[in-house]
Amino acid sequence: MATSAERPDLRTEYPSLPPQEPPTLRGLLPGIALLAVVGYAGKFVEHFLNTYAKTHHITFPNIEYVLWAILFGVVIANSVGVPRIFRAGVATYEFWLKAGIILLGARFILGDILKLGGISLILVFVALALSITFMTWLGHAFNLNPKLTTLLAVGSSVCGVSAIIATQGAIDADEEDSSTAIAAILALGAISLFAFPLIGHVLHMSDHAYGLWTGLAVDNTAEATAAGALYSDAAGKFAVLAKTCRNALIGFVVLAYAIQWARKGLANDTTTAQLENKAAFLWKKFPKFVLGFLFISLLATLGASTNPAIAVLGFNKTQLLALGNLSRWAFLLTFAGVGLRPNLKDLFKQGARPFIVGALGEIVIAVITLVLVLGTDHFYHL
Amino acid sequence: MASTRSRLSTDTWVIVLSLTLALIVRIGLIKTVPW
Numbered sequence: 001m002a003t004s005a006e007r008p009d010l011r012t013e014y015p016s017l018p019p020q021e022p023p024t025l026r027g028l029l030p031g032i033a034l035l036a037v038v039g040y041a042g043k044f045v046e047h048f049l050n051t052y053a054k055t056h057h058i059t060f061p062n063i064e065y066v067l068w069a070i071l072f073g074v075v076i077a078n079s080v081g082v083p084r085i086f087r088a089g090v091a092t093y094e095f096w097l098k099a100g101i102i103l104l105g106a107r108f109i110l111g112d113i114l115k116l117g118g119i120s121l122i123l124v125f126v127a128l129a130l131s132i133t134f135m136t137w138l139g140h141a142f143n144l145n146p147k148l149t150t151l152l153a154v155g156s157s158v159c160g161v162s163a164i165i166a167t168q169g170a171i172d173a174d175e176e177d178s179s180t181a182i183a184a185i186l187a188l189g190a191i192s193l194f195a196f197p198l199i200g201h202v203l204h205m206s207d208h209a210y211g212l213w214t215g216l217a218v219d220n221t222a223e224a225t226a227a228g229a230l231y232s233d234a235a236g237k238f239a240v241l242a243k244t245c246r247n248a249l250i251g252f253v254v255l256a257y258a259i260q261w262a263r264k265g266l267a268n269d270t271t272t273a274q275l276e277n278k279a280a281f282l283w284k285k286f287p288k289f290v291l292g293f294l295f296i297s298l299l300a301t302l303g304a305s306t307n308p309a310i311a312v313l314g315f316n317k318t319q320l321l322a323l324g325n326l327s328r329w330a331f332l333l334t335f336a337g338v339g340l341r342p343n344l345k346d347l348f349k350q351g352a353r354p355f356i357v358g359a360l361g362e363i364v365i366a367v368i369t370l371v372l373v374l375g376t377d378h379f380y381h382l
Numbered sequence: 383m384a385s386t387r388s389r390l391s392t393d394t395w396v397i398v399l400s401l402t403l404a405l406i407v408r409i410g411l412i413k414t415v416p417w
Binding site: 322 | 391394397399400401404408
């Protein structure tokens, strides 16, 4: 049996987990610089191709920098590999994702969040119930062990890797199961990056509808943001909003599973003790950065007020533009990191059945959420 | 210093950084950010 030292621990790619030895700021800088270089190279290529096509009167589809940044990252990670000196900094890409989401609050006023967030939340509830039920059934049908099935169900229906890690602790699943579930979710996320924009274009979806669909169906927040931004800047914005609503529900899903496993007597002592105070449990699992997003959005809303005394408390238009652009730069680092992440060869070493279950589940969830979004768009004109 | 840093969660750090940036923009130390 492989020891944890021999097996690659994918979780260390996520800064939300405490690393063995917290890297110093100096240790992070090379990797962050690499994220910036790869991301900016993507932006440069997008600009260069557009200018070249315009100057030479060539009709060339606008390929967003997001795709170039991810592709460059994938090529580096799967050819020369990411040298050790860069790894700690590259693993900060989720940090930049969260910073980008908080600053994106400047591009939403609270009314929009309430309207679209409300619609998203209703759709999230419906999609969540359907996808967890389906994934659980699929796991049983493929004879996967119950804990792996639970992790796959949570990962594909709530919010990818963060949800798997949160649930792993609650149901006391072992490392092997969580690594497999994480690998499946990451590999499927990479596929959805290319499949979703294609389907969106074929169906001529609006930015709102496409963004909402991406936010509801793509598992990991980084991939959901990238898949949205690959379609358009506006779609990226709505994908983040829908995904954030989905992420906010993580606590409830983990709590439900923790209670279920505790009733069966399978939860560990820590989880059983934590269940004594359910409000504290929910708060612990709640993604706190969402509060930062709402706060920035509140200041954007105040700034848009027609009452000068209130407007002075918030951001003016120039400041909102600056914050929106800061958010775009943070996302640029994130997209570079999505490509530079652990190489795909390692992800596929974990066996076929979890991937088949994950892939079948993803397809069904994508279809369910697509029908939900198209139906909502038809009746409510998103 | 190091022990304080390790006790804070990623979310805390990300909120502190983002709100600091927002504050810097709000008080006008950064006026424009090109994209």
